[in-house]
Amino acid sequence: MGSQEVLGQAARLASSGLLLQVLFRLITFVLNAFILRFLSKEIVGIVNVRLTLLYSTTTFLAREAFRRACLSGGAQRDWSQTLNLLWLTVPLGIFWSSCLGWVWLQLLEVPDPDVVPYYGTGVLFFGLSAVVELLGEPFWVLAQAHMFVKLKVLAESMSVILRSVLTALLVLWLPHWGLYIFSLAQLLYTTVLVLCYAIYLIQLLRSPESAKQLTLPVSRVTQLLPSISRSRAFVNWKEAGLAWSFFKQSFLKQILTEGERYVMTFLNVLNFGDQGVYDIVNNLGSLVARLIFQPVEESFYLFFAKVLEREKDASLQKQDDVAVAAAVLESLLKLALLTGLTMTVFGFAYSQLALDIYGGAMLSSGSGTISPCWHCHPRF
Template identity: 80%
Template sequence: MGSQEVLGQAARLASSGLLLQVLFRLITFVLNAFILRFLSKEIVGVVNVRLTLLYSTTLFLAREAFRRACLSGSTQRDWSQTLNLLWLTAPLGVFWSLFLGWVWLQLLEVPDPNVAPHYAAGVVLFGLSAVVELLGEPFWFLAQAHMFVKLKVTAESLSVILKSVLTVFLVLWLPHWGLYIFSLAQLFYTTVLVLCYVIYFTKLLGSPESTKLQTLPVSRISDLLPNITRNGAFINWKEAKLTWSFFKQSFLKQILTEGVYDIVNNLGSLVARLIFQPIEESFYVFFAKVLEREKDATLQKQEDIAVAAAVLEFLLKLALLSGLTITVFGFAYSQLALDIYGGAMLSSGSGPVLLRSYCLYVLLLAINGVTECFTFAAMSKEEVDRYNFVMLALSSSFLALSYLLTRWCGSVGFILANCFNMGIRITQSLCFIHRYYRRSPHRPLAGLRLSPVLLGAFALSGMVTAVSEVFLCCEQGWPARLAHIALGAFCLGATLGTAFLTETKLVHFLRTQLGVPRRTDKTT
């Protein structure tokens, strides 16, 4: 498969992921608004913060390293060994769900049972749902490695919709169940998700259609189950060592980046999750397929190196533009967003300052997502290990800085410490990218340069909206607020128009990769 074809598939995967995120957030928003009419906000808070964090942390620690290591492997591999390695995520998930469940029940404060009943059952069921989802990891990996876009969209959309229907039904008919409602809905969601992948591959591999798919490494469903390979080795130890390196990196990353406060975190990171996460996940697959680990840029196929450099440049440009837009306009509209979301209780306190600080963090988060996406796809195992040592050294400085800054400026200090941490990680990745392409004619880091005209547009928009906020928001009533919103919309349109006229290469890239329909395989 050529690099251009892989690029097209990665772009479609990213765009479908973006659409899925928008759909899921919309469904979640409407569902929460409905649930709050029947259940207490404390129950919804426990689910969205405590139990969802348990579920996501278990999945992250159990599978993130395996995904990075296995997706970056060559197509010329023993697929049985790779699938065997992926099956290890299930027992690892059992360990993490038991350990974290114990932490959630014994070390963290348990909510009042009169306010949030059945909390212990919720912890057990959310941990179990994570383990169930990990049982589908080999099937997910096969679909992701071969970029079965329609399967991903269908499975995740169907799972979320059915979960929402079940939640509404239980809320209406059995509201006294409390946390049982959300726990059973979550378990139902992961079960449906896994079954979608299993049923799809069962039907595909048992049909004549599968013989047409020459790229699939398996011919029957039993090939996806754990088995001993021809050479007697259960797993590929090179992949296993790389997985261990990525696990250490993932564990440190989870420790270093957890923790910005509830509502501000949800509002501030919403756009980041919508835009950057699907792009990072999809283009990691692209870079992992196009680039070969252990090889310098001069020793690889120059066509692939050129395509990877061009894609990295455009992704950096897109991340920078998106992050700057959020930072510039987020500064002037943080107070209004919090006022609309939670009223004067949020907008009159420290919330606006927290959200403004978080907008800066989102800019760094966007750039870091793209740079690490490339870096972890191109690094050798030894380079990943060296990076882990840097992360380990960074953890102590991060904790010290967090302590000093929070004592000096409160909650904002923690966000600023996260910004410092993210800045160091970006610097590490930029140094790696510079070294990687140093002896080639390609300069992908040029994506971090914007035209003076566009920078001027951002600066002017920032000044205009900041003045507008002083005179029109938020105590002046809704007519003034609407004028503030209209002025911001005009400035945003003018800034995006300037970007459209000055960043013509980026516009062409987005048009060619996302705007032109492509013929896809019937099975995907």
């Protein structure tokens, strides 16, 4: 596959992801704004900071390095070994979910059950949802590596919308359920996400067109499962070593991404109510980054991984590919710069209005009005 073709696929993946995410984010924006008017700040803080941190930390420790290592592999590789490596994320997820769940229940401050009921159930369900999502990791990597443009966006958007709808209905009808509401919604989200990938790939393998077009490196559904062969190693040890390297490098990204949640969770610098307000403001302030930068990062990471060879000097690679990669990188940097400048210019003036529309008086009064102004700087 030539660099221009890969660039076209990456651009389509990013643009379609951007457009669909804007559409679905608008729907979830309205649903979340509705939900916030029926919740206490303490419940929002526990769900958005404490439990979400448990979920994101478990998935990060179990899959992030494997995901990047397997996406960095070349076209000439044994996909059965790659899939075996990806299935190792499931036992790792069970291990990390159990360890972190114990920390969340035994070492961290437990909220008042009268204010935030069913905290233990919430920890259990969020840890379980992380393990459920890891069951779809082989399908996700396979889809990403072959640039199935709309599958990822549709699967994630459908999952998010269903989670928001279920949360809104339960908050409206059964508000006394407390964290049961968000636990069930999170489990629904991960289940739907995994099923979307699994059903799509299984149907693709069963269709006669897939055999003719050679879309996937596997031809049967059973080849998606772990397999042991005496003629080869269970995993590609080069990919496994690359995964370990990525694991060490990814810690900085995780700290930068979730650093404030770790501080609030382990140092107790804010009460649960203030944590909830801060996290809502933080999510609203990072909306542009998640809508624009995240699809671009995920799509063009694949582009650079396919066009350029890792650990090989630029002078030894195809100069046409190097020139295309350099031009694309320049355009992406310009996009990031212009987006950051736009957010800096307009963010200060309209942040309080956005908070008032999104969360009402709970966000637009008090300390919540100061935070979004400072969130304009990181976007730049």
